[in-house]
Amino acid sequence: MAGLGVVPGEMLRDFVVLGELSLDGTIAAVAGVLPAAIGANAMGRGLICPAACGPEAAWAGGGMEILAPRSLIAIANHFKGTQVLTRPEPALRQDAGSLADLADVRGQESGRRALEIAAAGGHNLLMAGPPGAGKSMLASRLPSILPPLMPRELLEVSMIASIGGELSGGKLTDRRPFRAPHHSASMAAMVGGGLRARPGEASLAHHGVLFLDELPEFTPQVLDSLRQPLEAGEVVIARANHRVSYPARFQLVAAMNPCRCGMAGEPGQSCARGPRCAADYQARLSGPFLDRIDMRIEIPAVTAADLIGASASEASAAVAARVAVARAIQAERYERISTGAVGINAHCGAALIEQVAAPDAAGLRLLQDAAAALKLSARGYHRVLKVARTIADLAGSEEVGRAHLAEAIGYRIGGERVLAAA
Numbered sequence: 275m276a277g278l279g280v281v282p283g284e285m286l287r288d289f290v291v292l293g294e295l296s297l298d299g300t301i302a303a304v305a306g307v308l309p310a311a312i313g314a315n316a317m318g319r320g321l322i323c324p325a326a327c328g329p330e331a332a333w334a335g336g337g338m339e340i341l342a343p344r345s346l347i348a349i350a351n352h353f354k355g356t357q358v359l360t361r362p363e364p365a366l367r368q369d370a371g372s373l374a375d376l377a378d379v380r381g382q383e384s385g386r387r388a389l390e391i392a393a394a395g396g397h398n399l400l401m402a403g404p405p406g407a408g409k410s411m412l413a414s415r416l417p418s419i420l421p422p423l424m425p426r427e428l429l430e431v432s433m434i435a436s437i438g439g440e441l442s443g444g445k446l447t448d449r450r451p452f453r454a455p456h457h458s459a460s461m462a463a464m465v466g467g468g469l470r471a472r473p474g475e476a477s478l479a480h481h482g483v484l485f486l487d488e489l490p491e492f493t494p495q496v497l498d499s500l501r502q503p504l505e506a507g508e509v510v511i512a513r514a515n516h517r518v519s520y521p522a523r524f525q526l527v528a529a530m531n532p533c534r535c536g537m538a539g540e541p542g543q544s545c546a547r548g549p550r551c552a553a554d555y556q557a558r559l560s561g562p563f564l565d566r567i568d569m570r571i572e573i574p575a576v577t578a579a580d581l582i583g584a585s586a587s588e589a590s591a592a593v594a595a596r597v598a599v600a601r602a603i604q605a606e607r608y609e610r611i612s613t614g615a616v617g618i619n620a621h622c623g624a625a626l627i628e629q630v631a632a633p634d635a636a637g638l639r640l641l642q643d644a645a646a647a648l649k650l651s652a653r654g655y656h657r658v659l660k661v662a663r664t665i666a667d668l669a670g671s672e673e674v675g676r677a678h679l680a681e682a683i684g685y686r687i688g689g690e691r692v693l694a695a696a
């Protein structure tokens with residue numbers, strides 16, 4: 275257009291331009307406009323992008339010039355001055371529909387407690403139990419007790435969603451991501467890849483939750499591909515001639531049955547295929563993968579008494595309030611002592627957690643005994659400390675005491691009990 279003299283070329287030099295031109299002259303939406311806008315802003319340039327992406331680009335900064343025309347003619351008219359485009363407004367999506375509430379879950383007190391701790395500290399959680407006990411139900415209620423994204427997190431999450439083409443209408447949301455891929459997911463779908471090195475579920479769950487239901491049904495390769503992001507908080511996709519890295523600091527929540535028929539270890543039930551059934555099923559999960567899970571709990575079947583006579587369970591709002599307080603305590607602590615990269619207990623490095631979760635004398639004895647008896651890995655040891663720190667934060671305690679550690683150790687061995695019962 276500049277070559278034809280329709281648009282003044284020298285004015286275009288101050289802009290980064292992106293969009294997809296249709297044959298009829300309209301400009302179709304493209305992925306990745308938010309990071310492009312932030313990049314353009316950093317270079318001191320303006321941005322020309324498709325109309326549908328305008329609200330997304332507007333988040334990049336109040337000072338920069340943003341043009342979001344519907345068609346090529348609209349740009350020409352804008353530069354001619356006959357029809358000047360207005361700057362798009364940044365839009366926040368008002369999530370319609372309320373989230374599923376924890377009040378619906380009857381009984382399952384220990385499951386609810388574990389979910390609260392996991393939400394407060396951002397810990398990885400594995401729930402095992404017979405069919406229909408409420409595992410999927412509990413996990414799907416996690417978003418209702420998590421605090422909203424902080425402004426800095428919101429921008430990071432939105433940039434990934436933008437690149438993944440997942441920002442509907444160019445609007446951002448402050449709800450934490452909750453991704454629940456089906457167990458048929460491929461490696462590329464999970465950690466990213468494909469022709470344009472798109473971000474995968476692990477990255478789309480950044481600062482939120484990655485929920486893997488029916489965990490052993492995922493292929494072992496896909497699960498093991500999560501090992502590196504679980505530790506490093508990012509995914510590196512290597513291609514023949516370039517590498518892309520996407521942030522992937524998510525909280526892993528998983529649910530599983532103890533064996534294929536689901537009844538192993540249930541009182542009064544027996545598994546037709548004996549111990550092999552559970553052993554084969556659980557062998558699909560690798561040791562290193564399980565080692566990265568901070569909390570493992572059993573979700574027993576609910577009894578009829580729980581369902582019929584039980585008084586109403588606590589609603590999500592009350593739990594969310596306690597989680598918010600515990601998160602505020604953590605944010606304040608890490609603001610004070612660390613360089614800002616850490617905001618919650620789960621993200622602490624080894625040295626930092628040893629500093630902030632140093633147990634009292636009684637706690638230390640318990641920890642030593644447990645570490646020896648359970649043959650805790652170094653990672654396991656630090657993960658126990660992190661969970662104990664969160665339990666103490668929920669209790670409003672400055673010190674990490676014996677009771678906090680005992681509960682944290684209980685969550686660490688929960689899984690071993692499940693495995694042993696089989």
Ligand SMILES: Nc1ncnc2c1ncn2[C@@H]1O[C@H](COP(=O)(O)OP(=O)(O)OP(=O)(O)O)[C@@H](O)[C@H]1O
Binds near residue numbers: 378379405408412576
């Ligand atoms: N604790 C509970 N309180 C109330 N309803 C429950 C509870 N547990 C299960 N239900 C009912 O059973 C249904 C199935 O529960 P859910 O899907 O969470 O089971 P699950 O443990 O994930 O089973 P599976 O192992 O088969 O996936 C729920 O939709 C709900 O109607």
Ligand SMILES: [Mg+2]
Binds near residue numbers: 409410411487529
């Ligand atoms: Mg389920």
